[in-house]
Amino acid sequence: MGFLVSKTKINILILTFWATYYILIMGYKIQGGEYVPKKVGRPTDNPKGKPIHVRLDKKSDEILNKYCNEYKVSRAEGIRRGINKLESDLKKK
Numbered sequence: 660m661g662f663l664v665s666k667t668k669i670n671i672l673i674l675t676f677w678a679t680y681y682i683l684i685m686g687y688k689i690q691g692g693e694y695v696p697k698k699v700g701r702p703t704d705n706p707k708g709k710p711i712h713v714r715l716d717k718k719s720d721e722i723l724n725k726y727c728n729e730y731k732v733s734r735a736e737g738i739r740r741g742i743n744k745l746e747s748d749l750k751k752k
Contacts (some may be wrong), residue, residue, distance in 0.1 A: 713738075
């Protein structure tokens with residue numbers, strides 16, 4: 660007569676597939692037998708959530724590039740360090 664599979668078994672297989680799919684796609688991992696969400700990004704004590712866009716003239720760009728190459732930092736970090744130096748000027752007044 661052929662191979663018969665009950666509707667219940669088919670439904671269980673479908674639910675198992677979708678549950679596994681959801682866990683894999685949504686970024687869950689198994690930890691100690693439980694599914695826990697994966698952390699997004701690296702933890703930090705100083706989150707940087709304020710984006711800024713700046714147009715630089717040629718001289719400022721050259722100074723920034725020279726500084727970043729000399730101290731082996733990113734352009735963003737070089738700009739942050741420059742802003743921190745401005746803070747000391749504020750305290751003097």
